[in-house]
Amino acid sequence: MPSLTNAVVVITGASSGIGKATALAFARAGARLVLAARRSEPLEDTARDCRQIGAAALSVPTDVTDEVAVQALADAAIEAHGRIDVWFNNVGIGVVGPYWEAPLDLQKRVVEANLMGTLHGTYAVLPHFLRQRRGVLVNMVSMGGWSPTPFAATYAASKYGIRGFSASLRQELTGHPGIHVCGVFPALVDTPGLAHGANYSGRAIDPPGPFLTPEHVADVVVGLVRRPRAEVAVGWPATAARIAYGLAPGLTERGAGAAMRGALRRARPDLRSDGAVMRPVPTGTGTRSGKPVWHVRGPSLGSVALGGLGLLLGAELLAGVLVRRG
Template sequence: MTREMAGLSVVMTGASSGIGRAAARAFAQRGARVALAARRAELLEEVARECRDLGGDAIAVPTDVTDATSVAALAGEAQRAFGRIDVWINNAGTGVFGPYQDADLALHRRTIEVNLLGAMHGAYMALPIFLRQGHGTLINTVSLGGWAPSPFAAAYTASKFGLRGFSASLRQELKDCPDVHVCAVFPAIVDTPGLEHGANVSGRRIDPGPVIYAPEDVAETFVSLVRWPRDEVAVGWPARAAQIAYALAPGPTEHLMGAAMRRALKRASPARRTRGALLKPVATGRGVSGGWRERKGLPFSARPASSIIGVMALAGLVLLAGTKAAARLRR
């Protein structure tokens, strides 16, 4: 089923910056009505004004997704303002980078609460509304870390593996409701302020590498899913490559990812340890972009530049799988 955006009511968590702010703009400029949710109230009002200037209606609802009561209030405000909720996007996310045992347990707990329980709270509020209406689209922002484990981000990986499973389970529960959809989005590395907002206990500076996607790439994926719902969608060839590699050769994939991350950490410059915005909001990181593409001199979007590399990477994975299968048959 395809759907036009004009007049649709969209709830967006994590809307104050990064992917959420880009997506709010993308829906607003197509005439959608957006309910913006995040902890930074003043910044949400700024995003709401942007959305109105782009032609959409918008309300700002300060929300802590780890608090089910706060998320219930968000659902109520969106319904009062717009009369219904057509789309709910669980986009709030965070993480802890560094050796698992070096971070306070409170930071790991908070990561799970935001990434997994926050999405569960959103789904708990949205699905009854969708079922009463007879339609609705729930979109969960997962990560390539939901397909393959990310070393030195154990709690993040746990939350994203859980979120993928949660999304898949809901889809099966809702099979008898053809107009209620549960979609999962798996972005590769995205240039957002998220690296500033996450905790870093490694003592080393994080570098996202040379293949970085624009928040607008993910935003346009959200829009496409409202028009044409699909179960699982990757944004960027590294995300799809991680999925295939871990499915075909989990052991070697874990080894390569672990070795690459350990080597990168050894070469990285020192950095102070920080809790980021996990336990309370911070003033920095207010825009859509994290500034990584500009600092590295990369294109606005890595999608066109990396397509050939992606095809080569996927071909290599297929070759690896065929080699492994042939070796098993010879035994």
């Protein structure tokens, strides 16, 4: 889709963060937007901002854990525009803390929103893509879909699941060359998402950053629709995580665990909170939360250096194995 003028784009999780930034990016490209989120007022604010740019934008309050509501979202898009060209499964929530400390209903809701929400959206839009013989499905994964995320185990489970689902579905659709399934794997992004997550660690969750901007991730999503690819990393930490875990999974697991334990020990004490996992909260309606960000344009020196380091580490480990076996 080299031109997005009048393309019909459905975005979930569009009331804030990456979803809001992506809606505005597609609006500037001339697309017609159908926007979904649980919070009706912030969602309508996003739609209004898109209209001010000059794009058609419809807000449809939707809880992606409800398959009937997601089907109604697809129906609303078809009724308004007659087709769907792009569907962006973007909702993401999490629980931070030892797995056994957080209530099981919170852990289940993470899977229901992240993984089942992606399945619900895909199930609703795929019949339209098949009928049209074209369409782009973009699934928000995370660098946590490539490597472990200690103290956010259920979040990692949902993201690993989305990656596996996307890769499997892609193969099922090989007979439909006009339909594309894309996965986006960003590093840390400055959005209200961390504040919206549940926190059962007993510590304040405030990673030092720097963070990607949601606008950069939005540009990547728009670029994927123009030129679809199976998987794309956003930010060198995501690339590094993929290489490191692929070459040295045990070392990467231990390193991630040690880093998270150290960060939690250094963090100030904080109260436990369910965040916005079970029900929406009024705060956090912008694209950013105000953390230090860095701007990425193309491959960075850091990504090249870490990639090379990962390859050297893999070669060293392989050599050690061969020497021991020899």
